Amino acid sequence: MxxxxxxxxxxxxxxxxxxxxDDMHPYEMLRxxxxxxxDRIVSVTKGSVYHTVSRLEAQGYIAEAGVDRDGNRPERTRYTLRPPGRDAVPAWVIEELPRTDRPAAFRVALAEAHxxxxxxxxxxxxxxxxxxxxQLDTLREGITAARDRGTPDQFLIEFERELALLDADxxxxxxxxxxxSNAPIPWGDDGRSDPAQYALLRKAAQL
Structure with missing residues (x-):
């Protein structure tokens, strides 16, 4: 099985x-x-990143690609994607992007939708x-029905907040x-910043 x-x-x-x-070592990933x-949408610390890398390697998603040695800096192990890891990202995004009941996962799916x-x-x-x-229509109807039954507004404050958040979303x-649909956002590889600027940011993250 x-x-x-x-x-x-x-x-x-x-x-x-x-x-x-690209292949990266955990410190570059963190940077x-x-x-x-x-770090606004996932818990990012040195410990959590290294632990996650170790777990992904054990699960077969990634593998060691080599060791970087640069002067007096500590040796840094680079990692590369294995086929299951490459397939896992789009599969996860496709599963989470249409959902409304997992807001934390949705934020990550949206960030990686490219x-x-x-x-x-x-x-x-x-x-x-x-x-x-x-959901918005159902909640609005529920609030209206509650008021029609004489429910005091003090008991509906939280529902009003939820209604406002749904309306904004x-x-x-x-x-x-x-x-x-009408002014397509540069997407995927085409949406990456200027290659020279991207290279500079990658270099800074490696230091």
Whole structure:
């Protein structure tokens, strides 16, 4: 019997997504995550990154690619993606991008959505937008019904907050989907910053 595919954590997906770009050592991964502010959406510490790299290697997603030696700096082991790791990122993004019930995972999926085709990302985000609209309408009807029954407003404050957040999310989703459909965002390899600038940022992350 084939063993089930190990469930990836958001940080694990972020590490694998970095290795799609190139082989890296964990310290460079950490620095690039900080540069790109991924530490706002996943818990990023030196310990968590090294632990995640070790776990991904044990699970067969990545493998050692060599050891960097530079002057008096400590030796740094570089890692490369194995085929399961390369396939895992788009599969994870496709699973999480249309969902509305896992906000933390959605933020990572959105940050890594450029690893799937633009039309696929657009379709999945459209599914999510449609689900948000249903939730918004259902919640609005529930609040109206509660008020009609005489429920005091003090008991509805949290629901009003949820309604406002859903409304904002829906508005943002509509704006993003309009951009993705009518003024396509540079995507995937085409969306990477200027190659010279990218090289400088990678160099800075290696120091």
């Amino acid at each position: 084939t063993s089930p595919t190990p469930r990836l954590t958001p940080l694990g997906v972020t590490v694998l997504a970095l290795l799609i770009e 690039l995550m900080e540069q790109r502010r991924r 690893n799937i085709p633009l039309d696929t990302a657009t379709a999945l985000l459209t599914q999510r937008r449609d689900a948000l609209r249903v 829906l508005s943002w989703s509509d704006t993003l989907l309009d951009r993705m």
